[in-house]
Amino acid sequence: MNVGVVGAGDVGSAVVELAEAYGHAVTGFADSRSAVVDADGIDVASALSTKRTEGTVGSGDPEAVLDAEYDVLVEATPTTLGDAEPGFSHVRTALERDRHVVLANKGPIAERYGDVRELEAESAGSVRFEATVGGAIPVISTIEGFGTSRVDSLHGVLNGTANFVLSRMSAEGLDYEHVLAEAQDLGVAEADPTFDVDGTDTALKGVIVANLLFDGEYSIEDASVDGIQALPGTLLELAREDGQTIRLLAEVRNGSVRVSPRLVPVESPVAPTGTHNAVQLDIENAGQMNLSGRGAGGVETASAVLTDIGRLSGKQTKR
Template sequence: MRLAVVGCGDVGTSVLELAGEHGNEVVAVADSTGGVVDDGGLDAGDVLARKRSRGVVGSGDPEAVLDADYDVLVEATPTTLGDAEPGFSNVRHALQRDRHVVLANKGPVAERYDDVRTLEADSAGTVLFEATVGGAIPVLSTVADRDGRVTAARGVLNGTANFILSRMAAEGLGYEHVLAEAQDLGVAEADPSFDVDGTDAALKCVILANVLYNDGHTLADAEVEGIADLPGSALELAAEDGRTIRLIGEV
């Protein structure tokens, strides 16, 4: 398949690195400041080298990537709330051209699920978004394949929060210390708020709910609680009782 990749963070970079190994050809790439298109196929290594050395994938217009001759748009821009832009517009543009879309960006299917499904119904393209919940674990397809027999879901949905709580419990360390450690290791973002305030886990719950019930739920429908204000003493008390504390998502 011919791929266009929008967003060149961890996910987009991994797609570029692995596309060729799986028989796919990358013909267009965009990041937040530039783009590059070659209908004959791009050298992913060259694109990534340029990104690392110059901070951009190319000098072209990022919008031109959406009009390239691709089969599948890989939408990997950062998740945004509310109107889910620019991810939603990227999805709409691809579907209106009858192209397929693969989402790593949670925004369009957490905040505008009904809109995405309406666009998909009017298109020859399809939208897949397995990567939005559980990474490489096939959570959403497993739920969908059970054809209504799964009625609820519950689990640990955010790796950053899980790392922080595990380290705090195992080592008796404070929250700020472990958060800094997680950032140094690349486990937590420079701005970790989505992870530690519960937003990321809540978005994943919303997406699960939309798949489970085929409803247009949004983040506004979720009850959200994070770990930033959790005192170390709570973990100690839990340990004394043979228990542990985790940030759990439940639908």
């Protein structure tokens, strides 16, 4: 397939770098300031090198990528709340051109799910978003495989940064501030980790799952969200004495989304260590199903994007 990629952060860059190995050609690639477009396939090595040395992927207008020749547009710009722009407009442009869309950006599918599905219904293209929940872990396609109406609930850990902080606090008896600084030194936490530790990122993922399970139009406004910033290290120590620990859990069940620090047994399938993610699904007839693995990382998330593109390969658009 010909792939256009908007967004040149860790995920977008990894998609561009790995696309050829997955049998696809990159015909357009844009960051927020520039683009490179070539219907015969861009020079990937050159674009990534230019990005590293000069901070731009090429010399074209970033909007040019939206009009390029692609079968699938990969939307990998940063997640934004509210109107989910500019991601949402990119999705609209591609669908109006009857192209497929694969999202790594959570915004459009968490904040404007109904709008996206409406555009999709009028398009020959399809929308996929495996990479938005659980990184490399196939949470979305597993739910789709069983049938969204047969999955009663999901709960688990969907943010690696918060999980790393809680794991370290528990294992070492250290304070939140201390561990967060360590996580930033290690590159596990961003310079501004607000959305990771205050539960926003986890909530957006929970909302995406809720949209799928309950066929709804949930947005982050509908989620109840508590973060981990105020957790005293002593609480984790207390939990540990009883074979318990604390994890920032997303709970999607009975039509609601809740994110909060919760006490769970240390050996619980939803108590991964380090930056791992882990979810448990409750599925009619199949019972409880646990999935865990790498929930973040450019290459891991790109693998989910490329797997989505593979699923679309069998699916021709009508144009």
